Amino acid sequence: MITIGQLARYAGVTIKAVRHYHKVGLLPEPERDHSGYRRYGAQDAIDLVKIRTLAEAGVPLVRVEELLAADEEEFASSITEIDEALRQREEEIRLARERVGRLRAGNALFVSPEAAAVLDLLREIGVSERGVRIERDVWMLMQTVAPAEAAVWLADKREALADPEFRQIYRDYDAAFEWSADDPRLPALARRAAAWMSTRTELPLADPEITQLAMSAAGASSPAWDRMARLA
Numbered sequence: 001m002i003t004i005g006q007l008a009r010y011a012g013v014t015i016k017a018v019r020h021y022h023k024v025g026l027l028p029e030p031e032r033d034h035s036g037y038r039r040y041g042a043q044d045a046i047d048l049v050k051i052r053t054l055a056e057a058g059v060p061l062v063r064v065e066e067l068l069a070a071d072e073e074e075f076a077s078s079i080t081e082i083d084e085a086l087r088q089r090e091e092e093i094r095l096a097r098e099r100v101g102r103l104r105a106g107n108a109l110f111v112s113p114e115a116a117a118v119l120d121l122l123r124e125i126g127v128s129e130r131g132v133r134i135e136r137d138v139w140m141l142m143q144t145v146a147p148a149e150a151a152v153w154l155a156d157k158r159e160a161l162a163d164p165e166f167r168q169i170y171r172d173y174d175a176a177f178e179w180s181a182d183d184p185r186l187p188a189l190a191r192r193a194a195a196w197m198s199t200r201t202e203l204p205l206a207d208p209e210i211t212q213l214a215m216s217a218a219g220a221s222s223p224a225w226d227r228m229a230r231l232a
Contacts, residue, residue, distance in 0.1 A: 001039035001040065001041060002040050004019075004038055006040075007045055008048075010045050011045055011048040011049050011052055012049075012052060013048065013052050017052075018048065024061055025065065026065055027044065027047060027048060027051060028044075050068060054067055054068075058082070059079075059082055063078065067079075110140045111136060111139045111143060112139075112154075114158075115136075115139040115140075118139075118157055119135055119139075125161070125170070127170065127174050128174055128177075130174075131174040139154070163196075166196060169189070169196055173189065173193065173225075173228070177225060178224070180224065181223035181224050181226070189228060193228070193232055194232045197232075
């Protein structure tokens with residue numbers, strides 16, 4: 001007869017694991033002897049090794065008792081079933097890891113790859129993170145509620161960003177978010193923006209309600225920007 005510590009050591013588990021197997025009914029808990037200790041025999045050690053082996057193989061503890069009592073045919077059938085369940089779980093984990101990987105992509109998680117590429121380009125040309133966030137939120141809503149129109153506007157935005165003049169206007173406009181509404185640079189910037197926009201091919205009109213919702217959600221407003229909108 002051996003102690004719980006010896007049993008755990010022989011079977012390669014912890015004492016805590018032995019007690020847990022007692023609690024869930026996998027391993028019978030012996031009565032205490034006259035000295036107050038629980039004593040285990042060879043069969044307990046054999047059963048514990050079986051339990052440990054099945055648990056380490058990924059068999060759920062709720063199925064271990066069933067397998068311990070199964071004959072060879074029942075055992076093989078149960079293992080096949082458990083293996084399929086593990087395969088499905090493996091696929092679920094793979095998909096979850098893919099989703100976690102997309103989380104690392106930041107903006108690319110919420111918008112299309114085309115919009116994410118535009119956001120990356122904005123960073124490259126020196127647009128602030130605030131400006132990139134505003135663009136991201138606008139595209140996220142627009143691509144959800146008006147995907148066809150958003151695709152046209154996105155293509156136009158990519159084309160516009162290829163123009164050095166537009167890039168400079170965009171950077172200046174982004175910086176102007178923090179300016180005072182009375183800043184003397186605003187009228188000139190508004191004229192430059194209006195002149196550049198007048199050269200563009202007319203795009204499909206956006207639903208005003210959707211546009212307002214997107215801009216509002218993105219926090220795309222400041223006193224300076226409001227004044228430039230009036231000036232333009």
